Amino acid sequence: MFLLSVNLRWQFNNLQALHLSSFREKNSCLINSLIISINQLGKITSDQMKNHFDFIIVGAGVLGTFHAYHAAKFGKKVLLVEKDQYPTQATVRNFGQVVPSGMGGDWFHYGVKGIEQYNQIQQKFDISIRNNGSVYIASDPDEQQLIHELKAVMDLRGYTAQLLTTHQCVEKWPALKSSYCKEALFFPQEVSAEPEKMIFRLLEYIQINFQNLTYRPATTIIDCVVSGNLVRVVSNQKEEFKADKVIVCNGGEFKLLFPDLFRQSGIVTSKLQMLRSIPMPETKLEGNVLTGLTIRRYESFQECPSYKNIKTPDHLAELKKWGIHILFKKAVDGSIIIGDSHEYADVNHTDDLGFSQNEYINRLMLDEAQRIVNFDVSQIATAWSGFYPQHNEKDIVEIDIEDKIHIRTAIGGKGMTTSAGYAEVSIKKLI
Numbered sequence: 001m002f003l004l005s006v007n008l009r010w011q012f013n014n015l016q017a018l019h020l021s022s023f024r025e026k027n028s029c030l031i032n033s034l035i036i037s038i039n040q041l042g043k044i045t046s047d048q049m050k051n052h053f054d055f056i057i058v059g060a061g062v063l064g065t066f067h068a069y070h071a072a073k074f075g076k077k078v079l080l081v082e083k084d085q086y087p088t089q090a091t092v093r094n095f096g097q098v099v100p101s102g103m104g105g106d107w108f109h110y111g112v113k114g115i116e117q118y119n120q121i122q123q124k125f126d127i128s129i130r131n132n133g134s135v136y137i138a139s140d141p142d143e144q145q146l147i148h149e150l151k152a153v154m155d156l157r158g159y160t161a162q163l164l165t166t167h168q169c170v171e172k173w174p175a176l177k178s179s180y181c182k183e184a185l186f187f188p189q190e191v192s193a194e195p196e197k198m199i200f201r202l203l204e205y206i207q208i209n210f211q212n213l214t215y216r217p218a219t220t221i222i223d224c225v226v227s228g229n230l231v232r233v234v235s236n237q238k239e240e241f242k243a244d245k246v247i248v249c250n251g252g253e254f255k256l257l258f259p260d261l262f263r264q265s266g267i268v269t270s271k272l273q274m275l276r277s278i279p280m281p282e283t284k285l286e287g288n289v290l291t292g293l294t295i296r297r298y299e300s301f302q303e304c305p306s307y308k309n310i311k312t313p314d315h316l317a318e319l320k321k322w323g324i325h326i327l328f329k330k331a332v333d334g335s336i337i338i339g340d341s342h343e344y345a346d347v348n349h350t351d352d353l354g355f356s357q358n359e360y361i362n363r364l365m366l367d368e369a370q371r372i373v374n375f376d377v378s379q380i381a382t383a384w385s386g387f388y389p390q391h392n393e394k395d396i397v398e399i400d401i402e403d404k405i406h407i408r409t410a411i412g413g414k415g416m417t418t419s420a421g422y423a424e425v426s427i428k429k430l431i
Contacts, residue, residue: 053079053214055430056233056243058221059250061091062415063408065202066423067247072210074431079241080206080213083220083252087199090415093386095274095329095337096195097288098417099134101154101161101187104299107395107414112159113421115191125208127201128194128332132287134187137169137372139180139292142310146295147185149304154187162186175285180372192288192329193416224248224257226404245430248407251389255347258407265397267410268346271353272386273361274339278379281334291372293325319368322361326368338369338377340386347389357383388412396422406430
């Protein structure tokens with residue numbers, strides 16, 4: 001019985017093979033066509049998967065790059081696109097000061113988190129972060145009152161802050177004039193970056209460390225629409241990508257892709273003028289040096305009880321008119337960045353700001369700077385203007401389209417300080 005069963009199975013298998021061989025001979029063209037179709041389908045599916053991402057981030061400035069960084073850290077497949085060959089706007093046209101001490105509300109906490117993240121990356125890869133601290137120099141009793149009040153706030157938060165006397169200030173920063181410096185508030189844990197270097201090193205770092213992240217410079221997004229459960233994105237090179245979510249962090253693409261929303265967004269553009277001295281390596285002015293006009297301007301001081309009662313002295317009125325507050329930051333080459341000023345225009349009149357330098361503003365800044373420091377501030381090697389979007393009533397513009405397209409832009413002048421911390425929270429919410 002067993003042998004009969006085996007024999008029958010052997011005959012059945014032979015018949016199957018004969019029938020299959022006969023089928024192949026009679027239908028070889030059909031089979032070959034099916035094989036080609038299957039291969040083509042596999043290639044299409046592979047291409048579709050290649051161009052499908054969990055997140056597409058538009059804009060590789062500091063805000064967009066940190067969104068990409070955090071999404072990649074969460075294991076998401078990420079495409080980061082930049083319309084220019086490399087970032088050229090606010091991220092590279094600033095002081096590079098990372099100063100949570102100047103931030104108000106939640107943005108203080110984003111800044112603190114940002115310092116942690118900068119330091120963590122710097123330990124693995126040089127992105128130009130230096131820990132020289134930040135100091136606010138008070139020049140009169142009103143400013144002294146505000147730094148004492150902020151010191152009390154920071155003590156409650158457990159954020160290290162040290163009050164310094166005039167003698168301690170000029171001993172630590174010999175370039176300061178004792179006639180200006182009445183007292184100071186120092187934050188030793190704060191850091192600075194080289195703005196013309198940091199973003200490029202950060203982009204290099206994320207490309208090396210995240211295989212799930214693709215960076216595409218010189219790629220302008222010209223179309224971005226929700227299509228079913230995905231977002232369809234088209235580049236200037238006619239490439240098509242799809243994503244579960246798209247985050248637009250670049251004001252230029254926001255304007256191009258969603259012009260009506262952009263016009264109604266309430267965004268204003270701020271134009272800043274900054275100057276850089278010739279290298280002065282012997283000048284002792286390390287770290288982020290912020291002065292009395294900064295104390296009168298920054299959000300953290302605006303939250304202090306006495307702020308609403310502070311009046312602007314006559315000798316500062318013209319400076320305030322042009323949004324001037326004096327900052328110093330010594331670069332690695334020994335040159336010193338001095339600035340800055342603020343002129344504003346709404347999104348429909350940005351071009352009115354122009355690109356040229358207003359020499360009257362530069363002179364106002366240099367005259368005030370010379371009142372503060374004892375080196376010759378007139379030895380200027382270069383001057384430039386920076387432009388960044390901000391909102392007069394919001395800390396950042398957040399617009400969501402069908403819970404698929406997320407506009408995150410107009411972070412204002414706090415991008416270098418807070419983008420890393422804010423982007424982490426932003427990505428967590430979207431995930």
